[in-house]
Amino acid sequence: MVTALEVPANMLIEKLAVYIKENIPEVKPPYWARFAKTGCFKEKPPQNPDWWYYRVASILRKLYKASKPVGLSELRREYGGRKRRGTRPERAYWAPGNAIRKILQQLEQAQLVRKTRGGRTLTPQGKALLDRIAIEVVLELAKEKPEIAKYLPLSLRLKISPEQSGGS
DSSP, X not given: OOOTTSSOHHHHHHHHHHHHHHHXXXXXXXXXXXXXXXXTTOSSOOXXXXXXXXXXXXXXXXXXXXXXXXXXXXXXXXXXXXXXETTEEEEEEOOOXXXXXXXXXXXXXXTSEEEOSSSEEEOHHHHHHHHHHHHHHHHHHHHHOGXXXXXXXXXXXXXXXXXXXXXX
């Protein structure tokens, strides 16, 4: 079966962000998200008005990939970056925690993430959502590039083109 780790991350995150925006009402950007920068090392706020949903999708993928509880500080470090400080050497800075914390709280309300003692983990509903979106992504890829279809299970090959389901 296809998992969320076996498809290109950018395609999965784009499709997941669109799904979250349209189908999960608990996840919505707060008012201040229009004006907020995603870090002190950035000069401007994000240009994409839907950046909140892309960050939600990215966090879900990171939780899926970790397969263990992930804390807020780990996510802050992941989304951090380097800051140019003029003539002084560059230095790594962590991302601000407020946006990440609000996203995790919204995902808890949507029952896609669960809080544990060591951090946050995906619930079975969250894993199922990511796997379902991954299947949609791999089906799109197989339609664009038919040579990928031979690596898919027979049940998925039938969804692409029923007439080409013969043996390989």
